[in-house]
Amino acid sequence: MAHRPAARLTINGQSQDFQGDPRRTLLDFLRLDLGLTGTKKGCDHGQCGACTVIVNGRRINSCLSLAAMHDGDEITTIEGLGTPEALSTLQKAFVAHDGFQCGYCTPGQICSAAAMIDEIRAGWPSAVGDDPTEMPTTVTDDEIRERMSGNLCRCGAYDNIVSAIREAMAAEEEVAQ
Amino acid sequence: MSDTYDTPDTRDMLDRTRQGVIGQPLDRPEGPLKVAGQATYAAEYARENCAEGVLVGATISTGRVTAIHKDEVLAMPGVLGVYAAPQMLRRPAQGTAGEAPLQDPSRVDYPLQPVALVVAETFEQATAAAKALRIDYDDASDKARFLPTQETAEAAKEPVTAGDLEAALRDAAHVIDANFTTPGHASAAMEPHAAVAEWDGDDLTLWGSLQMIAFNVAELADSLGIDPKHVRILSPYVGGGFGSKLGISHEAVAASLAARELGRPVRVVMSRQLVFQSIMRRSETVQRIRLGAGADGRLTAFGHEALVSNLPEESFSEPVTQASEFLYAGDNRLLGVRKSDITRLTAGSVRAPGEAVGMQALEVAMDELAIATNLDPVELRKRNLPETVPGQGTPYSSRRLVEALDAGAAAFGWDQRSPTPCARREGEWWIGMGMSSAARVNILAKAEARVTLTAQGHVVVETDHTDIGTGSYAIFGQIAAEMLGQPIDRTTVKLGDSLLPAGSGSGGSWGASSTGSAVFYACEAIRATLAQALGCSADQLILKDGQAWAEGVDARPVTDLLTEDLTRTGKIEPGELMEKVNQSTYGAFFCEVAVNAFTGETRLRRMTGAFGFGRVLNAKTARSQCIGGMVWGIGSALTEELSFDARDGHLVNHDLAEYHVPVHADIPPMEVILLEERDADASPLQSKGVGELGICGAAGAIANAIYNACGVRLRDFPMTPDKLLADLPDPFAPAA
Numbered sequence: 027m028a029h030r031p032a033a034r035l036t037i038n039g040q041s042q043d044f045q046g047d048p049r050r051t052l053l054d055f056l057r058l059d060l061g062l063t064g065t066k067k068g069c070d071h072g073q074c075g076a077c078t079v080i081v082n083g084r085r086i087n088s089c090l091s092l093a094a095m096h097d098g099d100e101i102t103t104i105e106g107l108g109t110p111e112a113l114s115t116l117q118k119a120f121v122a123h124d125g126f127q128c129g130y131c132t133p134g135q136i137c138s139a140a141a142m143i144d145e146i147r148a149g150w151p152s153a154v155g156d157d158p159t160e161m162p163t164t165v166t167d168d169e170i171r172e173r174m175s176g177n178l179c180r181c182g183a184y185d186n187i188v189s190a191i192r193e194a195m196a197a198e199e200e201v202a203q
Numbered sequence: 204m205s206d207t208y209d210t211p212d213t214r215d216m217l218d219r220t221r222q223g224v225i226g227q228p229l230d231r232p233e234g235p236l237k238v239a240g241q242a243t244y245a246a247e248y249a250r251e252n253c254a255e256g257v258l259v260g261a262t263i264s265t266g267r268v269t270a271i272h273k274d275e276v277l278a279m280p281g282v283l284g285v286y287a288a289p290q291m292l293r294r295p296a297q298g299t300a301g302e303a304p305l306q307d308p309s310r311v312d313y314p315l316q317p318v319a320l321v322v323a324e325t326f327e328q329a330t331a332a333a334k335a336l337r338i339d340y341d342d343a344s345d346k347a348r349f350l351p352t353q354e355t356a357e358a359a360k361e362p363v364t365a366g367d368l369e370a371a372l373r374d375a376a377h378v379i380d381a382n383f384t385t386p387g388h389a390s391a392a393m394e395p396h397a398a399v400a401e402w403d404g405d406d407l408t409l410w411g412s413l414q415m416i417a418f419n420v421a422e423l424a425d426s427l428g429i430d431p432k433h434v435r436i437l438s439p440y441v442g443g444g445f446g447s448k449l450g451i452s453h454e455a456v457a458a459s460l461a462a463r464e465l466g467r468p469v470r471v472v473m474s475r476q477l478v479f480q481s482i483m484r485r486s487e488t489v490q491r492i493r494l495g496a497g498a499d500g501r502l503t504a505f506g507h508e509a510l511v512s513n514l515p516e517e518s519f520s521e522p523v524t525q526a527s528e529f530l531y532a533g534d535n536r537l538l539g540v541r542k543s544d545i546t547r548l549t550a551g552s553v554r555a556p557g558e559a560v561g562m563q564a565l566e567v568a569m570d571e572l573a574i575a576t577n578l579d580p581v582e583l584r585k586r587n588l589p590e591t592v593p594g595q596g597t598p599y600s601s602r603r604l605v606e607a608l609d610a611g612a613a614a615f616g617w618d619q620r621s622p623t624p625c626a627r628r629e630g631e632w633w634i635g636m637g638m639s640s641a642a643r644v645n646i647l648a649k650a651e652a653r654v655t656l657t658a659q660g661h662v663v664v665e666t667d668h669t670d671i672g673t674g675s676y677a678i679f680g681q682i683a684a685e686m687l688g689q690p691i692d693r694t695t696v697k698l699g700d701s702l703l704p705a706g707s708g709s710g711g712s713w714g715a716s717s718t719g720s721a722v723f724y725a726c727e728a729i730r731a732t733l734a735q736a737l738g739c740s741a742d743q744l745i746l747k748d749g750q751a752w753a754e755g756v757d758a759r760p761v762t763d764l765l766t767e768d769l770t771r772t773g774k775i776e777p778g779e780l781m782e783k784v785n786q787s788t789y790g791a792f793f794c795e796v797a798v799n800a801f802t803g804e805t806r807l808r809r810m811t812g813a814f815g816f817g818r819v820l821n822a823k824t825a826r827s828q829c830i831g832g833m834v835w836g837i838g839s840a841l842t843e844e845l846s847f848d849a850r851d852g853h854l855v856n857h858d859l860a861e862y863h864v865p866v867h868a869d870i871p872p873m874e875v876i877l878l879e880e881r882d883a884d885a886s887p888l889q890s891k892g893v894g895e896l897g898i899c900g901a902a903g904a905i906a907n908a909i910y911n912a913c914g915v916r917l918r919d920f921p922m923t924p925d926k927l928l929a930d931l932p933d934p935f936a937p938a939a
Contacts, residue, residue, distance in 0.1 A: 064240015130442030182834025
C-alpha cells in the first residue's frame with residue numbers, strides 16, 4: 027500500500043483534509059480537488075507567479091509546494107479575498123484601473139499585491155532604495171514594481187496594476203486613519 | 204443585400220446616437236469575475252470522471268517513430284491509455300486555416316514535437332508515465348538543416364518593385380544601407396494551451412483556449428474526420444492568445460481522440476515547456492534596409508529585404524515588409540521577403556506578424572537617415588509621407604501620423620532632447636531620448652452577430668467571438684447599448700460558444716471592428732423595426748435610456764413598442780474598400796532610456812505613445828491594448844529572444860525563466876494619447892484595429908534612444924548589455 031500522507035489545511039477559513047498522492051502540489055490540490063480554480067497554473071515551475079496564494083500571511087508560488095507539506099497552515103486564495111458581489115478594495119481597484127486584460131495572471135497579481143502591502147507595512151526592505159537593510163520612508167512606484175516582479179503579465183498591464191495597487195493602498199490607509 | 208463593405212459609411216451613426224456610452228472608458232463587465240478568480244478558463248471545467256492526459260515530445264529532430272513501448276507504462280498505476288493515432292497533430296494549425304493542419308505524429312518534423320499522449324486517472328500518474336514512456340525512432344536528424352540561409356531561401360511572394368532602386372541609390376545625396384537581425388519570439392500567453400473533451404454519442408464538446416471558434420470547429424472536425432455539426436467548442440475566457448491560439452493545436456485533437464476511446468472526459472493541459480517547443484514561434488529575421496534621400500531628406504529610394512524561416516510545407520512567412528509598402532515615400536523601391544525551410548518548431552503569427560519586427564528595423568534606419576541629413580527625426584518622417592501608396596497610387600483612408608508625431612512629441616517633451624549622443628549623464632547612467640513611427644495594416648474580416656432586444660428592454664449580444672483580453676465583452680455591449688439606447692447595465696454579451704453566430708475571431712487586430720460591425724448591423728435592423736412601430740423613419744428614431752422618440756413624435760418606453768423579444772442578425776464581409784483604399788493605423792513612440800556607462804544595461808525611464816486607429820470604442824480597453832503593445836516592444840528591444848541549438852534545432856530557452864518577457868520592474872510609467880479619428884473606409888463603426896499597433900516600431904524608438912544616450916548604434920535585437928559593452932564610451936570621460 028502506497029504511503030498516503032495526510033494534512034489538515036485551513037483554506038479561506040474552512041478546514042480541508044488532504045490525503046492522497048504525495049506528489050500533488052498545493053496548486054493542483056486547490057484546482058483539481060477543491061475546485062478553487064481562481065489560482066492559476068501558468069508554468070508549474072515557479073516562474074510566473076500566476077499560482078500565488080497566501081500561506082500564514084506570506085505569499086508563495088503554490089506550484090512549488092506540495093499539499094502534504096501544509097498540515098496546520100492557513101491558506102488564503104483569491105476566492106478568500108472577495109467575491110464578484112463583494113470585491114476587496116484591491117480587487118475593485120484592479121477593475122477600475124483595468125489592471126488586467128486576459129485575466130489569467132490576475133488572481134496571482136492580486137494575492138501577491140495583498141501580501142506585499144502587508145510586507146511593506148511590516149517594514150520589510152527591498153533592493154530598491156538607498157539602504158537595502160531599511161524599508162524606505164516613502165513607497166515609490168519603483169518599490170512596488172520591484173516587489174511585484176515575480177508576477178508576470180504577458181498582456182502588459184503593468185502600468186495599470188501599479189496604479190491599482192497605489193489606489194488600494196491609499197484607500198486602505200484612509201480607512202485606517 | 205450584399206454583406207460586403209464596399210461603400211464608406213459616412214453617416215456618423217455613433218456620433219448621432221444619444222446614449223453616450225460608445226468610446227467611454229467603461230470597466231470591463233467581466234472584470235469582477237476575473238479579479239475574483241471566477242472567470243472559468245479551458246482547463247477549469249469540472250467534468251465528472253475526467254481523466255488526465257500528458258503529451259510526450261520527440262527526442263529526435265526529424266525522422267520516424269518506429270515503436271512506442273506502451274505496455275511498460277500501461278502497467279503503471281492509474282494509466283488508462285497511450286495514444287499515437289494518425290489523426291493526432293504534427294503541427295498546430297495556422298490562423299484562419301479552417302482545415303486540419305499536418306497530422307500523423309509518427310513522422311517527426313521538429314525537436315520535441317508531440318508524438319504520443321498518455322492518459323491516466325490523475326495528473327501525477329500521467330506525468331510519471333509520460334516521463335517513463337520509451338519510444339524508438341528512425342533518426343533522420345543528420346539530414347536536417349537547422350539554420351536559415353540566403354542560399355536555401357525562396358521568395359515568399361512576388362517582391363514589390365518600382366522604378367530603379369540601384370540607380371536611385373547611386374544618385375542619392377544620402378544613403379543608409381544597413382543590416383538588422385531580430386530573433387524568434389514566443390507568444391507566451393499566460394494560460395498554457397488546454398482542452399477538456401467530452402463525447403455524448405457522436406457529439407463532441409471541447410472546452411478550449413482558442414481565438415477563432417468557427418475556424419477551430421472546422422479544424423477540429425476535419426482532424427477527427429467528423430462533420431463539424433458534431434463539434435461544439437466553448438472558449439468564453441482565454442488567458443491570452445497573441446496568435447498562439449488562432450488555430451487548434453495538439454492538445455485539442457489528442458484529448459478528443461482519447462475521450463472517445465475511453466468513453467469518459469479527458470483533459471490535456473500542455474506544460475509551459477511544451478507550449479514553447481511545439482506551438483508557434485515568430486521567425487527570426489535578417490533584414491537589409493537601403494534608404495536613399497536627397498539633401499532635403501526626401502526619400503527617393505526605399506529597399507527592405509528580409510530572410511525568414513519556417514518548416515517545409517508551411518506557407519506562412521513573417522510578412523516583414525508589410526508596413527514598408529505604404530508608410531514612407533521613395534519612388535524607387537524593392538521590398539521582398541524570402542523564406543528558408545529549416546527544422547525548428549512551426550513559425551506562425553505572433554502578435555503583429557510583420558510589423559512587430561519590420562517596423563523596429565525600419566525606424567532605426569530612419570533615425571540613421573535623420574542623423575545623416577541633419578534633420579530632427581520627427582521632421583524627417585513628416586517629410587516622407589506620400590500622397591498615395593508609392594508604386595501603387597492607392598489613396599489612404601484616415602492617416603493621423605502627423606498628429607500622432609506632434610501630439611506625442613509635445614506630451615513627451617521632445618524639444619528637451621539633445622541631438623548629440625552622450626550629452627546627458629546622471630551618475631553612472633547615460634540618458635537619451637528616441638522616437639519612432641508606428642504603423643500597422645488594418646483588416647476587416649467576415650463576421651456575424653445576433654442581437655436581441657427583449658420585451659423587457661434588455662439587450663443581449665451573442666456571437667462565438669472571443670475575448671482574449673482585448674475587451675470584446677465591453678466593446679460589443681457598448682455598441683449595442685449605444686445603438687439601442689439602453690443603459691450599459693441592461694446589456695449582456697455572450698461569447699465564445701460555437702453554437703452562436705460566427706464572429707470574425709480574435710486575430711490580426713480585426714475583432715472589435717469586424718464583429719462589432721456585425722453587432723452594429725444587427726442593431727440597425729432592430730432600430731428599423733422600432734422606428735416602424737413608433738411611426739417614424741429609422742433616420743429620425745432617437746433612442747436613449749429605454750425611451751424612443753422622434754421629431755414630432757412623443758417619447759414612449761421602448762418596451763411599449765415590443766410585443767415580444769426582437770432578434771436580428773447582422774453580417775459583414777470585407778469588400779472593395781479593402782482593395783481600393785489603403786487602410787492602416789498609425790502612431791508615434793517617444794521614450795527616455797538610461798544606459799549604464801559601465802555595464803551596458805538599459806533601463807526604460809518613461810514612454811509615450813500617440814495613436815490614431817479610427818473611432819475609439821472604449822478608451823480604457825484601447826489604452827490597455829496600447830500599453831500592452833508597448834510592453835511587447837520593450838521586450839523585443841531588450842530581453843526577448845528564442846535561442847535554438849544550431850546542432851539539432853531544439854529550443855534551448857523553453858520556459859519563462861529563460862525566455863525573458865518584461866516584468867514589473869522593466870516597465871516605466873506609460874503615457875498613451877488616443878487621437879480622435881473616424882475612418883469610414885475601414886468599417887461602419889469608423890473604427891480600425893488597435894490590438895497590435897502598440898508594438899509596431901516601439902523597439903526602434905528604444906534603439907534610437909540608446910544611440911542618443913551613449914552613441915552606440917545597435918542593429919541586432921534584443922539589445923542586451925553584452926552587445927553594448929564593447930562600444931560604450933569611456934565611462935570616466937565627461938559628458939559631451
